[in-house]
Amino acid sequence: MLIGMQITVVGAGIGGLAAATALAMRGAHVTVLERATAITEVGAGIQISPNGFAVLEALGLGDAIRAAGVISRAVVLRDYARGAEVLRINLSKYSDGPHPFVLIHRARLIDVLAEGARAVGVDIRLGAEVHPSDPPLPGEDLRVGAEGLHSQMRATLNGPGDAFFTGQAAWRAVIKDDAPPESQVFMGKGRHLVTYPLGNGLRNIVAIEEREEWTEEGWSHPDSPDNLRRAFSGYAPEVRGWLDRIEEVHLWGLHRHSVAPLWHSDAWALLGDAAHPTLPFLAQGANMAMEDAWVLADCLGSLPKSEALALYQVRRRPRAARAVEAANANARNFHLRTPVLRDAAHLALRLGGAVAPSAPLKRYDWLYGYDVTAS
Ligand SMILES: Cc1cc2nc3c(=O)[nH]c(=O)nc-3n(C[C@H](O)[C@H](O)[C@H](O)COP(=O)(O)OP(=O)(O)OC[C@H]3O[C@@H](n4cnc5c(N)ncnc54)[C@H](O)[C@@H]3O)c2cc1C
DSSP states (O other), X not given: OOTTOEEEEEOOSHHHHHHHHHHHHTTOEEEEEOSSSSOOOOXXXXXXXXXXXXXXXXXXXXXXXXXXXXXOOEEEEEETTTOOEEEEXXXXXXXXXXXXXXXXXXXXXXXXXXXXXXXXXXXXXXXXXXXXXXXXXXXXXXXXXXXXXXXXXXXXXXXXXXXXEEEEEEEEEEEEOOOOSXXXXXXXXXXXXXXXXXXXXXXXXXXXXXOSOOOSSSSEEEEOHHHHHHHTTTSOHHHHHHHHTOOOEEEEEEEEOOOOSOOBOSSEEEOGGGTOOOOGGGSOHHHHHHHHHHHHHHHHHHSOHHHHHHHHHHHHHHHHHHHHXXXXXXXXXXXXXXXXXXXXXXXXXXXXXXXXXXXXXXXXXXXXXXXXXXX
């Protein structure tokens, strides 16, 4: 049903570009309208999990992503003060398989996606800001809202409302450093820090802090590295060593909406952060956006438009909502404030990991083990 359809995708982020490629591969004529004058991403890393990699593979981009990133072998949870290992989650079940965890610079991911989209005939137009009241492009059959957290199409479909502050702020920085092929999470009271390699001798650092409110203007701004160093001054020596080497850092107030009740009308569909913005504590925002992209194209490829859009929401909303909830739960678990509670939780993790090393990963089989391109 997609052959010859004219589809406009608003937003050339990870979700928009993945959707454009998936739709064009099935015969649609796709135009992407992006308000920025260049396709860019923030200067930071991103974790692609096996469920997201499955989509990239199906889009024909698996090899390019493997070449541009680092295959992760483990997730290591550590105590903040001593850096002692609390739990090591071995990822070899995935890293040695067809759909690995990949750690990659966002700029490289977006380049691979944009090249993939152009290769299947997608027309990407930059400097093109779209408002919901703008008339459809000539012949347009469907408009896809992939404009991210502040989506105006979401607001038009679901009613206006500002994104709310989640009580979490995130610093992001990249330093020159050779890091082992694993993600490390240092867990403290009201704060945690995640670090992983990006390839090419770069280490990504994301440092999260709980805050009562977000009083700054805008959603993100450059910050002084000293503020970050102060906030994490009680952390393990290796963490302080990395923070000492940061020259440039940005701070984000993490905002979100609840999962949109309505993801489509007769002529529109939403995907990615426009439909279900999430805290980054399960690293699923972009992965879910790519899954949405595939399912949207899959539904439109086999059913008339109105049935396809209804099925798209049915297939996607419960899974995206579950991922959002699981990320919220991680925020609580990573930041346990009471030392007794934290020690008990860490002991339970250590013992659990020693007795049944595969159990922690098994808890996420529903997430990582699900291949949306196979269903
Ligand atoms: C600290 C942090 C770490 C994260 N880590 C991970 C991770 O490891 N793994 C993961 O999967 N996710 C992660 N995420 C989440 C992930 O970054 C987002 O979920 C993902 O980028 C959303 O993609 P998107 O395409 O839906 O939206 P966006 O990336 O926000 O793209 C939207 C695009 O639309 C454009 N646009 C907006 N409005 C208009 C308009 N009116 N007209 C035209 N264009 C418009 C914008 O310029 C932008 O290019 C993280 C997020 C944060 C904050």
